[in-house]
Every structure is written in structure tokens, then in C-alpha cells.
Amino acid sequence: MARAVKTQRKAINTALAWAVGLLIFFPILWTILTSFKTEAQAISDPPVFLFFDWTLENYAVVQERSNYMRFLWNSVIIAGGSTILGTIIAIPAAWSMAFVPSKRTKDILLWMLSTKMLPAVGVLYPIYLLFIKLGWLDSRVGLIIVLMLINLPIIVWMLYTYFREIPGEILEAARMDGASLREEILYVLTPMAVPGIASTILLNIILAWNEPFWTLNLTAAKAAPLTAFIASYSSPEGLFYAKLSAASVMAIAPILIMGWFSQKQLVRGLTFGAVK
Amino acid sequence: MATQHSRSAARLMMAPAVFLLLVWMLVPLSMTLWFSFRKYLPLRGGDLGWAGFDNYVRFVTSSSFWPSVMTTLMIVGGVLVVTVVLGVLLAILLDQPMWGQGVVRILVIAPFFVMPTVSALVWKNMFMDPVNGLFAHLWKFFGAEPIAWLSEASMQSLIMIVSWQWLPFATLILLTAIQSLDSEQLEAAEMDGAPPLARFFHIILPHLSRAITVVILIQTIFLLSIFAEIFVTTQGSFGTKTLTYLIFQRVLESQNVGLGSAGGVYAIILANIVALFLMRIVGKNLDA
Amino acid sequence: MTLKGAFFAASALVSVSATALSAEVLTIATVNNGDMIRMQKLTDDFTAKTGHEVSWVTLEENVLRQRVTTDITTKGGAFDIMTIGMYETPIWAANGWLVPLDDLSEEYDADDILPAMRGGLSHDGTLYAAPFYGESSMIMYRTDLFEAAGLEMPEAPTWSFVADAARKITDRDNEIYGICLRGKAGWGENMAFLTATANSFGARWFDEDWTPQFDSDAWEETLTFYLDLMNDAGPPGASTNGFNENLSLFQQGKCGMWIDATVAASFVTNPDDSAVADKVGFALAPDTGKGKRGNWLWAWALGIPAGTQKEDAAKEFIEWATSKAYIELVAANEGWANVPPGARSSLYQNEAYLSAAPFAEMTLKSINSADPLNPTVDPVPYVGVQFVAIPEFAGFATDVGQEFSAALAGQQTAQQALAKAQALVADAMEAAGY
Numbered sequence: 001m002a003r004a005v006k007t008q009r010k011a012i013n014t015a016l017a018w019a020v021g022l023l024i025f026f027p028i029l030w031t032i033l034t035s036f037k038t039e040a041q042a043i044s045d046p047p048v049f050l051f052f053d054w055t056l057e058n059y060a061v062v063q064e065r066s067n068y069m070r071f072l073w074n075s076v077i078i079a080g081g082s083t084i085l086g087t088i089i090a091i092p093a094a095w096s097m098a099f100v101p102s103k104r105t106k107d108i109l110l111w112m113l114s115t116k117m118l119p120a121v122g123v124l125y126p127i128y129l130l131f132i133k134l135g136w137l138d139s140r141v142g143l144i145i146v147l148m149l150i151n152l153p154i155i156v157w158m159l160y161t162y163f164r165e166i167p168g169e170i171l172e173a174a175r176m177d178g179a180s181l182r183e184e185i186l187y188v189l190t191p192m193a194v195p196g197i198a199s200t201i202l203l204n205i206i207l208a209w210n211e212p213f214w215t216l217n218l219t220a221a222k223a224a225p226l227t228a229f230i231a232s233y234s235s236p237e238g239l240f241y242a243k244l245s246a247a248s249v250m251a252i253a254p255i256l257i258m259g260w261f262s263q264k265q266l267v268r269g270l271t272f273g274a275v276k
Numbered sequence: 277m278a279t280q281h282s283r284s285a286a287r288l289m290m291a292p293a294v295f296l297l298l299v300w301m302l303v304p305l306s307m308t309l310w311f312s313f314r315k316y317l318p319l320r321g322g323d324l325g326w327a328g329f330d331n332y333v334r335f336v337t338s339s340s341f342w343p344s345v346m347t348t349l350m351i352v353g354g355v356l357v358v359t360v361v362l363g364v365l366l367a368i369l370l371d372q373p374m375w376g377q378g379v380v381r382i383l384v385i386a387p388f389f390v391m392p393t394v395s396a397l398v399w400k401n402m403f404m405d406p407v408n409g410l411f412a413h414l415w416k417f418f419g420a421e422p423i424a425w426l427s428e429a430s431m432q433s434l435i436m437i438v439s440w441q442w443l444p445f446a447t448l449i450l451l452t453a454i455q456s457l458d459s460e461q462l463e464a465a466e467m468d469g470a471p472p473l474a475r476f477f478h479i480i481l482p483h484l485s486r487a488i489t490v491v492i493l494i495q496t497i498f499l500l501s502i503f504a505e506i507f508v509t510t511q512g513s514f515g516t517k518t519l520t521y522l523i524f525q526r527v528l529e530s531q532n533v534g535l536g537s538a539g540g541v542y543a544i545i546l547a548n549i550v551a552l553f554l555m556r557i558v559g560k561n562l563d564a
Numbered sequence: 565m566t567l568k569g570a571f572f573a574a575s576a577l578v579s580v581s582a583t584a585l586s587a588e589v590l591t592i593a594t595v596n597n598g599d600m601i602r603m604q605k606l607t608d609d610f611t612a613k614t615g616h617e618v619s620w621v622t623l624e625e626n627v628l629r630q631r632v633t634t635d636i637t638t639k640g641g642a643f644d645i646m647t648i649g650m651y652e653t654p655i656w657a658a659n660g661w662l663v664p665l666d667d668l669s670e671e672y673d674a675d676d677i678l679p680a681m682r683g684g685l686s687h688d689g690t691l692y693a694a695p696f697y698g699e700s701s702m703i704m705y706r707t708d709l710f711e712a713a714g715l716e717m718p719e720a721p722t723w724s725f726v727a728d729a730a731r732k733i734t735d736r737d738n739e740i741y742g743i744c745l746r747g748k749a750g751w752g753e754n755m756a757f758l759t760a761t762a763n764s765f766g767a768r769w770f771d772e773d774w775t776p777q778f779d780s781d782a783w784e785e786t787l788t789f790y791l792d793l794m795n796d797a798g799p800p801g802a803s804t805n806g807f808n809e810n811l812s813l814f815q816q817g818k819c820g821m822w823i824d825a826t827v828a829a830s831f832v833t834n835p836d837d838s839a840v841a842d843k844v845g846f847a848l849a850p851d852t853g854k855g856k857r858g859n860w861l862w863a864w865a866l867g868i869p870a871g872t873q874k875e876d877a878a879k880e881f882i883e884w885a886t887s888k889a890y891i892e893l894v895a896a897n898e899g900w901a902n903v904p905p906g907a908r909s910s911l912y913q914n915e916a917y918l919s920a921a922p923f924a925e926m927t928l929k930s931i932n933s934a935d936p937l938n939p940t941v942d943p944v945p946y947v948g949v950q951f952v953a954i955p956e957f958a959g960f961a962t963d964v965g966q967e968f969s970a971a972l973a974g975q976q977t978a979q980q981a982l983a984k985a986q987a988l989v990a991d992a993m994e995a996a997g998y
Contacts, residue, residue, distance in 0.1 A: 006373075014374040020366065021383035024443070028386050030410065031398050039837075043408040043816070046417070065601060066622070093293035096286030108294065110555070115301045116497050117547035121524040122540025124634065125318075125533050126307035132640050138591075149300040154494075156293055181285055210391035212504035216627065217634065220642040221591045221619035227391060232596045232622035234397050234508065239812055239837060241402055248394045259389040260382050267381075270448055272490040317996070318637030319655060319955030334995055339987060340963070406801030407739075407813060424801030427973035511626070513749040513966045514803075514973060528630050529751075530959025531637070532995065 028256075035059070035245035042241035058246035066229060068250055075225035075254070077140050078215070079208035082147035083201050086155045089148075091197070094159035095185055099168060109160065112153040120213045131218055138220040146218065147208045154207070155200055161272055162196030163189070195268050202259070202266040209255045226251045305544075312537035319531045331538035340522055345546065347431075348518040352499045352550075354435040355442060356492055362439075363446030363491065364484060368476075370447070371454045388444035396508035399437045400426065430514035437505055442498075446491045453487035454480065493554060500547050519543050587615040588877040593632050594647040595625050595864065598831065599697055599904045602894060603885055609893060610884045616877045625752070629958075636661050636869055644878045648693055648867050649752075650684040650936075651951045651958070656867070657687035663868040663875055665691045665882065672883045676908045680931050681863050693867035694886040697827060698906030700930035701760060701859045703847040704814065704832055705821040706840060709733050709740065723764070723789065723850040723858075726821065730797035733820035742797030744819035745790070748806035749969035751961035756860055756950040757823070758968060759961075762786045764851045764858035766941040769952050769989075774945060774998045778964075778986040787968065787978040794972060803973040815839060823849055825862070826930055829923035830901050846926040848933070854941050860950035861934035863907065906931055960992035 022029075034042050036054045062068065097105045127146070128137075136142025166189065174188040190197070215227045233240070233247040259266065315327040335341060370381060387395065403410050404425035412422035425433040457480065465475050501520050510516045512525065523543060527536030594600045600622065607618045621643065623631060632646045636656060648656070656662050668674050674682075674691065681695040703726070705717055713732045718725070730742030746757040759769065767782035777783060794802050797820075799813055807824060811831060814822045815838040822828070835841040849859035866885060868878045884890060888910060894903045900920035903911070905927055911917055912928045921927075939949040946952040951961070964985040971981035 010373050010375070013369065013372040014376065017369050017372070017374050017380045018376065020369065021380040024440070025383040025386050027395075027398055027403065027440070028390065030402060034402065045408075045413055047410060047413050065604065066620075089292050089296065092289030096289045100283055100286035102283075102286075108290070110551075112293075112297055113493075113497060114548070114551055115297050117500055117544065117551065118301070118304065119501050119520045119523055119540055119543045119547075121503060121520055121527060122536060122543060123304035123308055124527060125311065125537075125638065126304045128634055128638050128640060129307075130303070132638060137640055138642050149296060152293060152297060206389060210389075212391060212393050217631065220593070220631075220635075221621050224621065227393060228621075228623070230391070230393050230397070231624050231627045234393070234596075234624045234627075239815065240808075241408070244397060244401065248398060251394055252390050255391075256386060256389045259385070263382060263385060267385075267448055267452065270452065272449065272494060317955070318633075319659070320996075321659065322637075334991075338991065339984065405809075406804075407799060407818065408816075422800055424804065424973070427801060427803040427969070427975075507626070510804075511749060511962075511966075513969050514975065515970075517966075525959060525962065528633065529962050530992065531633065531955055532959070535995065 028252075031245045031248050034242055035249045037242050037245075039239040039242045042245070043239065058242045059250070061243055062233070062247050062250060066232060068229070071224060071226045071229040072254065074140060074219075074223055075209055075227075078143045078147060078223070078225050079205045081140070081144040082151065082208045083155075083204040085144060086148040086152050086204060087159075087197065087201055090152060090155040090159050090200075091190070092185070094156050094163050095189060097156075097160045098163035098166075099171060109157060112156055116150065116153055124217060127214075128218070137218060138222050138224075140223045143215060143218060143223055143225075146214050147211055150211065150214070151204045151207055155204055158200040158203065158270075158272060159193070159196065162193060162200070166192055195265065198262075198265045199268055199270055202262050203270060206255060206259065308537045308540045311533050312541050314534050316534040316537070317532055327534055331534045332541070335526070335535055335538045335542060340517060341542075343515065344517050344519045344522040347516060348500065348520070348546070349550075350431060351435060351438065351502070351516075351518060352496060354431070355438045355499055356495060358435060358439040359442045359446040359495065360488055360491060362443055363450050364481075364488075366443070366447045367450035367454050367484075368480065370451055384447055385444040387440050388442075388448075390441065392441065392502070392504040393508060395441055396437060396505045399433075399440075400509045404433060426510050427514050430510050430516050434505060434509060434516050437509065438499065438502060442495055445495070449491055450484060450487050453484050457483050496550060496554060500543075500550065519546060587617065588874045589617045589619060590644045590874060590877055590881055591619050591621065591642065592645040592647075592866075592881070593621045593623065593628060593643045595628050596622050597625075597864070599827070600647065600864075602898060602902070603696070603890075606890075606893060606897065610881060613884065614877070614880050616880065618881065626750070639869075639871055641869065641871060643869060644872045644874045645866050645868055645881060647696070647864055649865065650861065650863050651752075651948065651953060653685045653693045653865060653867060654687045654947070654953055655955055657690075657692040661870050662692040663870050663872070663878075665694055665868075665879070668694075668879070668883060672887055673910075676888070676910050678907060678909055678931060680861055680934060680936075681865075681907055684861060684936055685863060685865050693865035694882045695863040695865045695907040696886055697904035698861075698863040698931060699825045699827045700861055700906075700927065700934050701757070701824055701849050702826050702829075702926055702930045703821055703823050703849060704829060705845050705847065706733075706817075706819070706843050707845045708840075708843045709820045710845070717845060717847050720848045720857075721850050723852050726823075726850045727789070727793050727797075730793060730821055734797040739818050740820060741799040741813075741818055742820045743793060744799055744805065744810040744813050744822045745794060745802070746806055746810065746824065747794065747798075747802040747969055747972045748804050748809070749962060749965035750806070751951065751958045751965060753806045753965065754969055754972075755961045755965040756862075758786065758790065758965075760849070760860040760950040761790065761858040763856045763940050763949065764849070764854065765789070766852070766854045766856075768940040768942055768944050770944060770946060772943055772945050774993060776986050776989040776993065778982045778989065783982055784978060787971070787982060791971060791978055795974075803969045823858070826923070826927040827905060829927065830905065830921065833901065833922065846923050848926065848930060856939070856941055857933055859930050859934055861931065861936055862950070954996075956992055956996045960989050963988045963992075 035058055037052050038055060041048055041052045131137045131142055171184055171188060174184050212227050215225050216231060219228055230247055230251045233244050312331055313327055315324040406412050406422050406424040415422045462479060465479055503520050506512060506516055506521050512521045523536050523539040526532050526539055604620050611617055635642045681698045685691060685693045685695060710717055715729050734742035746754045748754055765782050765786040767780060767786050768777050771777055810822055811828055813819050814832055817840045832838050832844050833841050849857045851857045866882045872878060891903045900917045918924050934949050936947050936949050951957055967981040967984045970976055971978055
């Protein structure tokens with residue numbers, strides 16, 4: 001009896017959760033479907049869902065117009081580079097905040113977060129002028145550094161909350177065994193923190209990949225990532241839903257696939273200290 | 277535990293991050309401050325000299341200023357309410373036993389991976405377009421007059437688009453928090469005959485308060501500066517001009533860098549007020 | 565001929581003419597319009613002829629403006645060639661930011677550029693950007709719908725005829741809207757249309773002392789007329805429709821009339837994209853009998869930022885992309901109807917073009933009837949038909965456009981929108997030091 005009630009409840013939960021899940025996912029699904037339609041089918045009324053002549057033409061058109069691989073490669077380098085650089089700088093900082101906290105630790109943390117509140121548009125001219133002086137305009141190095149700085153506070157915070165949950169006694173023990181500070185971080189702390197670091201890295205790759213302002217405004221041809229790629233497909237002349245969909249799928253697919261495959265790692269550390 | 281030695285080592289290790297962020301904050305900030313006191317019109321020859329507080333006065337007395345502050349707060353507030361409420365409900369739902377939980381979770385977090393520009397383009401064209409959008413088809417199917425979403429319900433539409441992007445983030449954090457809830461406590465309450473609502477308000481919600489705080493804090497930081505979504509959908513028309521967007525218009529469309537920089541200073545002030553406010557109400561939750 | 569063969573043949577030519585000694589890579593910023601995308605596809609021809617390569621930065625119009633303006637004002641040097649319009653060119657040239665194009669080759673035949681285009685892209689009589697294509701605006705209408713309604717479109721209609729016809733044709737149950745006009749806010753969107761229309765109603769942006777004129781009766785008449793017409797005969801959600809949205813609507817057969825850029829004529833008559841390709845007629849933009857028609861003048865042109873290291877190669881590209889030979893190249897690849905229009909006189913004497921493009925004659929008439937130097941009924945201190953050629957215009961016109969767009973969406977009355985517009989522009993002009 002109780003088992004039957006449980007099964008029934010599970011069935012209802014399942015149905016409800018799947019309905020909600022599909023509803024949330026639907027815009028992406030619809031974009032993927034539309035990308036395989038012709039332009040006429042893309043706007044047909046009533047809309048066609050699955051039974052249309054699937055075509056790859058839109059992808060061919062997009063590929064012919066823009067060198068997708070170059071944009072993709074730039075996105076990979078910029079998102080990956082800024083995340084790795086940020087993590088390298090953030091790990092020692094987070095370590096010291098977590099294990100040698102002082103009265104000002106929390107203030108420093110909040111101050112770091114507050115640097116993210118500077119509206120990007122307001123400093124476009126200063127940064128642009130600076131980039132010209134440094135010769136960083138349209139270079140991947142410049143973008144890696146800017147995105148690293150933008151995301152550094154988040155990286156530090158995530159690592160800090162994660163490190164804090166690691167019992168200090170273990171580090172203490174390592175120290176007793178004569179481990180130097182470097183060894184302590186490298187061989188004791190880091191392996192234990194791998195899940196947290198992995199999750200931090202994943203989240204920041206996503207944030208860097210999707211950053212829409214600097215990646216567009218500080219690049220031209222050489223360093224332009226996928227955010228600039230998509231800017232050439234928004235509202236062109238004539239019917240464009242199918243081509244826009246194809247370009248959208250191409251822009252989000254790599255990160256979506258990465259996210260899905262690594263969602264366990266991403267979720268595990270994505271707590272920002274919210275769970276005790 | 278912390279010795280003098282490790283204390284100074286700690287300071288040393290924090291130095292690179294602190295130094296970099298200090299530079300990243302001070303350089304643009306001081307340049308913004310400098311420009312905000314200059315009559316800087318790039319298309320009229322650049323820096324035309326000292327402007328005193330003219331830019332500040334002009335920016336704040338413009339008829340667009342207060343509406344833009346209100347719009348900013350409404351969008352941030354609206355998205356926060358939607359994502360937190362739906363996020364809690366969704367997290368509770370996903371925490372229940374079910375078949376295919378992993379797949380559902382993948383479906384739910386997917387929007388978080390979509391770049392803001394793409395999400396805005398897809399919503400604007402393929403869903404909210406009053407003639408060819410899917411919503412228009414749906415409305416017509418039920419015999420209703422299609423809605424011109426982005427002009428007639430601009431604010432709601434914008435909040436919806438942004439909420440769609442941030443709901444997965446909220447849900448994930450809240451879900452992790454719910455999963456850490458002691459299930460025995462809930463079962464005991466159930467045994468005692470506490471109705472579901474009471475269980476929700478007395479056990480689940482208090483347990484989630486810390487996670488909700490985190491969601492609000494992180495999202496506020498990102499939402500205060502949303503730009504791409506507005507740029508793609510309404511371009512600031514129909515009452516969707518946020519402070520960030522107003523600054524964009526002053527700097528890039530009007531080509532008045534001085535005026536825009538003064539706006540930037542106001543935006544920083546607003547962000548700090550919001551941050552202070554946040555710390556007051558939610559900061560207690562953050563104390564470890 | 566293989567590509568390699570072409571390349572060798574071309575390099576032989578180059579070494580004879582000795583123009584480009586070293587091959588360069590040009591970075592060109594352009595807008596994602598159909599004609600520019602065609603140009604991208606044909607870049608190989610340029611590379612084969614000159615040895616220079618091109619990397620394209622193709623952006624949506626608003627993003628493009630934002631990018632190139634930032635770069636030119638800061639002398640960033642991110643681009644070797646920028647795609648700009650009639651509004652930017654004279655302002656940038658006056659600041660000395662563009663390389664003058666006064667030494668183009670004999671065979672390029674700069675005198676062949678239509679005088680209206682040449683005038684709009686020059687500063688002090690020197691050409692600073694070469695027109696890739698030029699446009700005015702005109703009425704595109706559905707001949708079948710007009711016939712069914714028993715209407716006949718005159719070659720030069722009045723606004724009252726257009727308004728009556730639009731209301732007659734409208735059939736909301738079948739999603740036929742009498743008239744599609746721009747409503748999306750932006751100085752290059754709804755304000756381009758409304759400014760040109762206002763000219764035909766006898767309104768103007770400023771009087772001769774630079775006082776904004778939105779409190780004038782003529783503006784009130786213009787805006788009220790536009791709002792009434794769109795409410796009665798326009799498509800739903802018109803306040804977010806710009807050029808692209810209306811083009812799409814017209815191609816789907818949902819508009820009875822569309823008053824917009826003349827370049828759209830080749831898109832709406834192209835059977836590949838348009839469901840109504842064989843049912844489109846053309847007429848001049850309407851007037852009210854006050855002596856000005858509501859048509860604008862615009863060109864998308866290629867300019868070289870001053871200070872680029874690759875000036876010679878950039879000039880070679882501009883000569884290639886805006887030459888007569890390029891037009892022939894497009895004609896050979898895509899047909900005459902798809903060549904970039906409105907830039908050269910010779911195109912309008914070309915029989916092959918005239919027979920392939922039924923809209924050619926009306927396009928030329930529209931372009932020739934627009935007068936940027938005397939755009940309005942009453943005298944004005946500014947140049948420009950659908951814009952005012954001062955640096956502040958883009959900013960305040962977009963603000964005004966948002967007020968008018970909100971009025972179209974029914975969120976405020978014409979009077980409220982005009983009052984706000986008057987205040988906004990007065991404030992912006994004061995900030996600019998007028």
C-alpha cells in the first residue's frame with residue numbers, strides 16, 4: 001500500500017519534472033530544430049515541429065560566410081586562458097583567506113566582488129585608450145587579461161568557500177611532517193580541493209565564453225570570439241530565422257556540450273559556501 | 277594556529293590578486309573620474325577642457341535619469357523574485373525521487389550555457405515576434421490577438437528573458453542546499469502530522485536562507501550591469517532604459533564621454549548603495 | 565581557369581603595373597547587409613588581382629557603428645577600411661580622420677559617381693568615402709492588391725492618397741496590412757523615415773538659430789498623421805519594426821505598401837526570397853504639395869581611417885569594390901538585378917541592368933530628387949535629408965525616436981512625445997554648446 005503510494009508519487013513527480021524541464025529547455029530545442037529548416041518552414045504558420053525536410057543548408061551558408069573555426073578557436077583560447085590564469089592567481093589568495101583569516105578577510109572579499117559592479121560601458125573609452133597604448137587591441141592576450149580580471153573575484157570567492165570546508169588539521173599535520181608552504185598547497189591542499197577547483201574552472205569558462213561586451217568591443221578580426229561571430233547574424237536583411245538558428249547553435253554548442261558532460265563536477269562545487 | 281610566519285606568507289600570497297584587482301579598479305576608476313570633470317566630446321575634437329560639475333548636473337537633471345534608476349532596480353528586483361521563487365520550487369521538485377533525474381537536471385541547467393546575445397536574439401525573433409513568433413502562432417491558435425511583447429509588455433518580457441538565463445543558476449545552488457537538508461528532520465515533521473506548507477515554511481525555507489542569500493548576492497552583481505539583452509531586444513525603448521544603457525547612449529550614441537563618465541560615477545554609487553543594502557539585510561547570513 | 569592560374573596571371577599583371585609591391589592583409593569592418601555579404605564572397609577576385617588578402621569584420625549595423633566610432637575617435641587603428649554612411653563621412657572628414665580619396669586612378673572614373681552621392685560623401689569638395697551602394701526611399705506596393713481594390717498608384721502620389729489606399733487594402737483577418745513603415749527607435753530607423761516625412765509636411769528639426777522645432781504645428785501634423793495611419797493600417801507590433809522586419813513582412817506578402825530604402829526593391833523582386841516577387845510596383849515617396857517629397861538620401865561607403873599603415877592597399881580595395889568592373893563581376897555571378905545600385909551613373913545607362921531591374925528608373929528619380937543641401941520647405945542651418953549632419957544628432961535623434969516609438973506603441977500621445985522630444989533636443993543642444 002505504502003509502496004503503491006510511493007510509486008504513484010514518484011510517477012507524478014517524474015511527469016511534472018519532465019514537463020518543467022522540457023519547458024525550460026524548449027527555446028534551445030526550438031532553435032536547434034529551426035536550424036535544420038528552410039527559411040520558409042522556419043516561419044510557417046502553423047509551425048512545423050518535427051516533420052519537415054531536414055536540411056543542413058543553413059550550416060553550409062553560415063560556414064561559407066564566416067570562418068567558424070577561427071572564432072571557435074579564439075573563444076577556446078580566451079575562455080580557457082583567462083580561466084587558467086585567474087585560477088593560478090586565485091589559489092594562493094583563496095588559500096590565505098581560508099586558512100590564515102584576519103579581521104579584514106571578509107572586507108577584502110566583498111571589496112573584490114564590488115569591483116565587478118563598475119559598469120563596463122562607462123569605462124569603455126578609458127580601457128580602449130589603454131589597450132591602444134599597450135598594443136593589446138584585437139589581441140587574445142589583452143582579452144585574456146581583461147576577462148581574467150573580470151572573473152577573478154568570482155574565482156577567489158568560489159575557491160575560498162571551498163577551501164574553508166577543508167579541515168585545517170590536515171594541513172597542520174602536513175606541516176608537522178615538515179612540508180613547506182609550497183608543498184602544502186601543491187601536494188596536500190590542491191588534490192583535496194580538486195572538485196572545488198574543477199567546478200570553479202568550469203563556471204568561469206562559461207562566464208568568459210559568454211561575456212558579451214569586452215569580447216566584442218576590444219576585437220576586430222584577429223581575436224574575435226564567438227560573441228562577435230553571432231553579431232554578424234543578428235537582424236540581417238530578409239528572412240533569417242533558420243540561419244540565425246544555425247549560427248546560434250554553432251555559437252552555443254561547444255559550451256553546452258562541455259557543460260553537459262561536466263555537469264556533475266560543475267554542480268558539486270557550485271555552492272558559493274551556501275551549504276554547510 | 278596562524279604563526280607570524282604564515283601570516284606574512286599569507287599576505288604575500290594574497291598580494292597578486294589584490295594588486296591586480298586594485299589596478300583594475302583604480303585605473304579605469306580614476307580615468308572615469310578625470311573624464312567626468314572634462315568636456316570630452318570625441319567627435320568635436322576630443323578633450324575640450326575643464327567642465328566642473330556640469331556633467332554631473334546634466335546627467336542627473338536629464339529626464340531620463342530617474343526613470344533609468346527605477347528601471348534598473350525593477351529589472352534586478354523582478355529577476356531576483358522570479359528566479360528565487362521559481363528556483364526554490366524547482367529545487368524542491370528536483371529533489372523528489374523520480375525517474376531520469378539526471379536528464380531533467382541537464383535540461384534545466386541548459387539555459388545557463390547560452391550566451392546573453394544568443395538568448396536575446398532567439399527570444400526576440402523566434403518567440404516574441406508579433407507576426408512570426410511562436411507566441412503569436414500560439415495566441416492565434418487560441419483565437420487571441422497576438423501580443424507585441426517587446427513594446428506592450430517590454431519590462432515583463434525583458435525580465436522573463438533574463439530570468440530564463442539565471443533560473444538554472446539559482447536552481448542549482450538551491451538544489452545543492454536542499455540536498456544537504458537532514459531528511460530525518462523532514463520525515464519526523466511529517467510523522468508529527470505537520471502539513472506540507474508548514475514543513476516548507478518552518479524547515480525547508482530557513483534551511484535555504486543562506487543559499488538564497490548567495491543567489492541574491494551573485495545575481496545582483498551580474499544583473500546590475502546587464503546590457504546585451506537590452507541592446508538586442510528593445511534598445512532602451514518602452515521604458516527599458518537602465519542606468520547602464522543610458523550611460524551607453526551618452527558615451528557611444530551621443531559621443532559625450534564626459535557626460536557618460538559622470539553617469540558611470542553615478543552607476544558606481546548606485547551599485548554601492550545596493551551592495552550596502554544587500555549587506556545589511558543578507559550579510560548576516562553570510563557570516564560563517 | 566584554376567585559382568592558381570588566376571593567381572599567377574594576376575601577379576603577372578601586378579608586377580607590370582607595379583602598384584602593390586608587398587601583399588598586405590586588410591582588416592575591413594562592414595555591415596551584414598546582403599550586398600556586403602556578396603562582396604565578401606567575391607573577395608577572392610580582389611586577392612587574385614592584387615595579392616592582398618582581406619579579413620572581414622561583419623557586424624550588425626548598430627554594433628558596427630559602435631565599433632568603428634570608438635576606433636576612429638580614439639585612433640585605435642583596428643581597421644584599415646570602415647563601412648560608413650553619409651552621416652559619418654563629412655563629420656569625420658572635418659576632423660581629419662579619413663584619408664581623402666582625391667587620387668583615384670583614371671580608369672576608376674570617379675566622375676561617374678552619381679552627383680548626389682558624391683556630394684554627400686565629400687567635405688569641402690573632396691571625396692572621403694567611395695559609395696558601395698546608394699539609396700533613396702520610395703514606395704513599393706503590391707500591384708495585385710491595388711488592382712483588387714480598384715486603385716491605381718500614380719507615379720508621384722500624395723500622402724492623402726497613400727493613407728486612403730492603405731486603409732482600403734488592409735484586411736486584418738488575412739494578415740494583409742495596408743502599409744508597413746518603420747517604427748523601431750533609432751536615428752537610422754524610425755527617425756530616418758519620420759525626418760524625411762516631416763520634410764514633406766513642411767516641418768524641420770531646427771530653425772536657422774538652431775532652436776528645435778518639435779513644438780511646431782508641422783511636426784504635430786506629421787506625427788499625428790503617422791500614428792493614425794499606422795494604427796489603422798499598420799502591422800501589429802510596428803513599434804519594433806525596422807528595415808529588416810518590414811522587408812521580411814513584405815516578402816511574405818503581408819504589406820500592401822512599404823515606403824523604405826530603394827535598395828530593398830531588388831530583394832522584394834527576387835523570387836528566391838520573396839513570395840510576391842512578380843507583383844511589386846514602384847512609385848516616388850509621397851508629398852503634400854508643399855514642394856518636398858518624403859524621400860531620403862543615403863549611401864553605404866568605404867572610407868580609410870587616417871593613419872593606417874596600409875593606405876595604398878586599402879585604396880586598391882576601395883577602387884576594386886566600388887568600380888564598374890565589380891558591378892560586372894556581381895552581374896556575372898548573381899545576375900544584373902543584384903548588383904549594388906545607386907552609386908554610379910553608368911549603371912543607369914546600362915541596357916542589361918535597366919531591363920533586369922524594373923525599379924531602376926524609379927530609384928534614379930528618387931535619388932536625384934533628394935537634396936541634402938535644401939532638405940526642407942523652410943530654410944535650415946544644417947545639411948542632410950533624414951539626418952542633421954552634426955555629431956550630436958545620433959544621440960538625441962535616438963532619444964527622440966524612442967519617444968515616437970513609445971507613442972506608436974500607444975504608451976503616450978503625439979503631443980506628449982513631441983513635448984519630450986523638444987526638451988530632450990534642447991538639452992542636448994545646450995550640452996553641445998549651441
